Amino acid sequence: PVITDTAWSLQPARVATHAPNSVFVDVEMPGAGWLLLADSYFPGWKAYRSDLYRVAEDGQILGSEPAIPDPKFEPPNEAELNIVRADGNFRAVFLEEGAHRVRFKYTPMSFKLGLYGSFMAAVVLFLLVLYWLWGRFYRESADDHAVKRVAKNSLLPMGLQLMNRLIDFAFAMLMLRILAPEMAGRY
Structure with missing residues (x-):
């Protein structure tokens, strides 16, 4: 947005x-x-x-957020702001009148997708190693007991089901990370 008013009032921010x-x-x-x-x-x-201060309906200040915020702290009353490019290089946000705490957070989608892709590659590599180990060390012979065959036929599907649950869990974590709790609840 272009501001045509020439009366500028600079205010300090901490x-x-x-x-x-x-x-x-x-x-x-x-x-x-x-x-x-x-x-x-x-x-x-x-x-x-x-809001930096919580104000009651009668206008009384109830309290404020911590003076030194924890970078992992996310207040429940936050509203997302639109960041615009200022002077070609800087970040700027539009604020209404009042005392505010603005939290800028760097969360690029490329990092999230790279992390997810790395996880999926590690799971596939793990499954390939298991497949190779199975073929290398497992030998079936004619004199094996039926108990061994039943154990193999029941433990292998259970192990694969567990891997499937881990992949589903990773998908759920990615969805919650991208959508955040509020949007995941709406989804």
């Missing part, structure tokens, strides 16, 4: 925490405006806004 993949910024906005973070813009960054 970077509460700066980690490699997340940044927490506390800002008090006297009016609606832009928060500009002078870090490089790159696809994969997401921004979330939460």
